[in-house]
Amino acid sequence: MNEVKTLGQFIIEKQADFPYAKGELSRLLRDIGIAAKIVNREVNKAGLMDILGQTGSTNIQGEHQQKLDIFANGQFIKALTSGGECCIVASEENEDIIVIDSPVAHNAKYIVAIDPLDGSSNIDVNVAVGSIFSIYRKINTDAPATIVDVCQPGKQQVAAGYVVYGSSTMLVYTTGKGVNGFTLDPSIGEFCLSHPNMRIPADGCIYSVNEGNYVHFPKGVKQYIKYCQVEDSTTNRPYTSRYIGSMVADLHRNLIKGGIFIYPVTAHAPQGKLRLVYECNPMAFIVEQAGGKATDGLNRIMELPVTELHQRSPIFIGSKNMVDMAERFMHDAGILS
Numbered sequence: 001m002n003e004v005k006t007l008g009q010f011i012i013e014k015q016a017d018f019p020y021a022k023g024e025l026s027r028l029l030r031d032i033g034i035a036a037k038i039v040n041r042e043v044n045k046a047g048l049m050d051i052l053g054q055t056g057s058t059n060i061q062g063e064h065q066q067k068l069d070i071f072a073n074g075q076f077i078k079a080l081t082s083g084g085e086c087c088i089v090a091s092e093e094n095e096d097i098i099v100i101d102s103p104v105a106h107n108a109k110y111i112v113a114i115d116p117l118d119g120s121s122n123i124d125v126n127v128a129v130g131s132i133f134s135i136y137r138k139i140n141t142d143a144p145a146t147i148v149d150v151c152q153p154g155k156q157q158v159a160a161g162y163v164v165y166g167s168s169t170m171l172v173y174t175t176g177k178g179v180n181g182f183t184l185d186p187s188i189g190e191f192c193l194s195h196p197n198m199r200i201p202a203d204g205c206i207y208s209v210n211e212g213n214y215v216h217f218p219k220g221v222k223q224y225i226k227y228c229q230v231e232d233s234t235t236n237r238p239y240t241s242r243y244i245g246s247m248v249a250d251l252h253r254n255l256i257k258g259g260i261f262i263y264p265v266t267a268h269a270p271q272g273k274l275r276l277v278y279e280c281n282p283m284a285f286i287v288e289q290a291g292g293k294a295t296d297g298l299n300r301i302m303e304l305p306v307t308e309l310h311q312r313s314p315i316f317i318g319s320k321n322m323v324d325m326a327e328r329f330m331h332d333a334g335i336l337s
């Protein structure tokens with residue numbers, strides 16, 4: 001059996017990749033891993049909680065049962081606040097940024113943007129959900145952190161990752177030197193290296209899009225979907241349609257097998273649905289580091305200007321050759337027509 005390497009051991013081992021690192025980012029990544037383990041424990045008994053919740057139960061502290069995404073948000077914020085390496089948390093669950101000004105964080109230089117439980121509407125039907133995180137360095141280390149430190153383009157990220165709570169629980173992250181995946185071993189309570197140096201195939205046969213919105217899609221997206229469905233054995237078409245409705249789960253599958261995930265603009269989401277800061281940018285960083293591509297149909301996601309915390313963006317992300325092809329259809333049809 002191969003030697004087991006835990007997330008903590010791996011992080012410390014890779015710290016040498018950053019000559020000036022003094023361990024802050026390593027500690028921050030470990031803090032996130034701890035929160036993920038706690039969230040995992042609650043996600044795995046959510047079904048039970050739902051059953052209990054229907055009788056108006058309360059937990060052992062006498063608290064009313066919290067919605068799981070609020071619980072997850074609290075766990076990540078608590079871990080990041082107490083860890084001392086993070087000066088701002090920007091969360092999908094919070095309208096405004098959370099500035100951490102505790103004494104332990106007075107030297108903190110990292111900003112963390114999180115989607116604490118993405119796809120949580122799938123919890124009660126037992127479908128995989130995920131957590132997403134994105135890490136930036138504070139722009140001006142001599143000044144207090146502000147929203148400006150959060151609104152940085154994705155190419156400034158120093159690290160990004162996700163946790164997928166599925167048939168097993170995995171944490172996948174990058175610090176800009178490739179992508180590595182860790183599977184939680186419940187018997188020892190550790191994330192263990194299971195997918196070293198993850199690479200997304202340049203081509204794939206899976207397309208992931210909510211075709212229920214087809215009538216509202218731009219012409220180029222409609223034409224690309226038709227392209228995916230045409231019989232052509234020389235290009236392995238028709239492709240397979242796979243859409244879970246949980247971005248982390250859809251992207252994780254496509255990262256491993258190859259494929260494209262598209263959430264374009266629609267009538268209900270004229271700017272796209274997915275959030276740039278804590279969904280599109282971190283997933284784009286990971287996919288690019290694995291050899292894939294992520295754009296809004298025209299522009300690289302990680303180059304998009306970030307003007308406000310909860311801004312949305314259309315996204316075409318996955319196997320490079322598939323994203324290239326989809327962009328061609330978008331270009332030929334007139335990008336947003």
Ligand code: P6P
Binds near residue numbers: 119245246247248
């Ligand atoms: P739709 C979940 O709510 C989410 O934010 C992503 O995880 C997922 O990819 C998308 O929305 C699904 O949206 O409109 O297809 O249900």
